[in-house]
Amino acid sequence: MKKTLLFTYGFLILVTIGTALISNLVTVSGLAVGLIMGLSMLKFFLVSFQFMELKKANSFWKGSLIFVLGMIVLALISLK
Amino acid sequence: MWIIIFLELITFGMAIVAFAFYASEQPELFHHSRMQLNSTFGAINTVFLLTSGFFMANAVHEFKENNLKKSSLYFKLTMLGGLFFLILKSVEYYHKIEAGITPETNVFFTFYWLLTAFHLVHVIMGLVILIWTNYGMMKKKSDTGVEDIEACAAFWHMCDLIWLLLFPVLYLIF
Numbered sequence: 001m002k003k004t005l006l007f008t009y010g011f012l013i014l015v016t017i018g019t020a021l022i023s024n025l026v027t028v029s030g031l032a033v034g035l036i037m038g039l040s041m042l043k044f045f046l047v048s049f050q051f052m053e054l055k056k057a058n059s060f061w062k063g064s065l066i067f068v069l070g071m072i073v074l075a076l077i078s079l080k
Numbered sequence: 081m082w083i084i085i086f087l088e089l090i091t092f093g094m095a096i097v098a099f100a101f102y103a104s105e106q107p108e109l110f111h112h113s114r115m116q117l118n119s120t121f122g123a124i125n126t127v128f129l130l131t132s133g134f135f136m137a138n139a140v141h142e143f144k145e146n147n148l149k150k151s152s153l154y155f156k157l158t159m160l161g162g163l164f165f166l167i168l169k170s171v172e173y174y175h176k177i178e179a180g181i182t183p184e185t186n187v188f189f190t191f192y193w194l195l196t197a198f199h200l201v202h203v204i205m206g207l208v209i210l211i212w213t214n215y216g217m218m219k220k221k222s223d224t225g226v227e228d229i230e231a232c233a234a235f236w237h238m239c240d241l242i243w244l245l246l247f248p249v250l251y252l253i254f
Contacts, residue, residue, distance in 0.1 A: 002137075002138070002141050005134060005137050005138060005141070006134075008134075009130065009131070009134040012130050012134075013127060013130065016123060016126050016127060016130065017123075019123075019248065019252070020119065020120075020123040020252075023119065023248075023251075023252040023253075024119075032253075033253045036248050036252050036253055037248060037253070040244055040245065040247070040248045043130075043244050044241055044244050044245065047130070047133055047237060047240055047241055047244065048237070048241060050137070051133050051134065051136065051137040051237055051240075052137075052233070052234055052237040052238075052241075053137075053140075053230070057082065061082045061086070064086060065086070065089075068086065068089055068090060068093060069089075071093070072093040072096055072097060072245065075097045075100060076096065076097070076100050076249065076253070079097075079100040079101055079103065079104045080100065080103070080104070080253060080254070
């Protein structure tokens with residue numbers, strides 16, 4: 001078992017608990033939405049770069065992933 | 081494989097943006113409907129998928145290290161995570177159907193059922209691919225290479241990534 005994977009996993013679980021707490025404790029507002037989506041983006045990048053090994057893929061795919069995810073989150077925040 | 085993953089992400093991404101558009105048109109309906117979802121179930125399912133993704137990454141690592149038995153064990157743990165996800169999702173669907181919440185209830189639930197069911201189909205497909213790859217890997221005259229294992233893992237992680245987008249959008253922010 002690789003230590004990097006274990007640390008990433010532990011961090012992902014903490015961020016998931018953090019996201020759930022924010023949604024329960026903070027009244028849904030622009031700030032809460034930004035925080036929740038920001039943490040979700042962080043989880044998304046950790047899974048794709050550490051677990052999925054996107055870091056070893058061609059830069060085109062890395063750029064595309066960041067672009068696609070950025071567009072989705074921007075659209076979500078602007079529509080909320 | 082990357083092309084398939086990106087096409088899937090774009091498909092789900094467009095549906096999520098459409099969902100947000102309808103939510104901006106009817107914010108009260110979406111908020112009221114969202115409150116009927118069990119976010120604890122959603123969070124636990126996130127943990128199940130993250131855990132299975134972690135085991136999948138370890139399975140690939142062990143395969144590359146030529147530890148086939150350990151890799152197979154991680155494959156099985158990955159499948160277990162996926163199975164727990166399926167069970168909890170089925171319980172959630174059962175509660176919704178019992179409460180009379182169907183895709184026809186309103187726009188929110190049309191999206192909820194379509195998005196989660198489409199994702200669930202991917203998880204089931206992922207489980208079939210995992211079983212098949214694990215079986216192929218453990219055969220005596222196995223021709224399963226690292227590319228096969230990586231492709232299988234990439235598909236599984238894609239299910240994880242899609243859920244990481246669906247969970248906050250459906251259960252938390254509206």
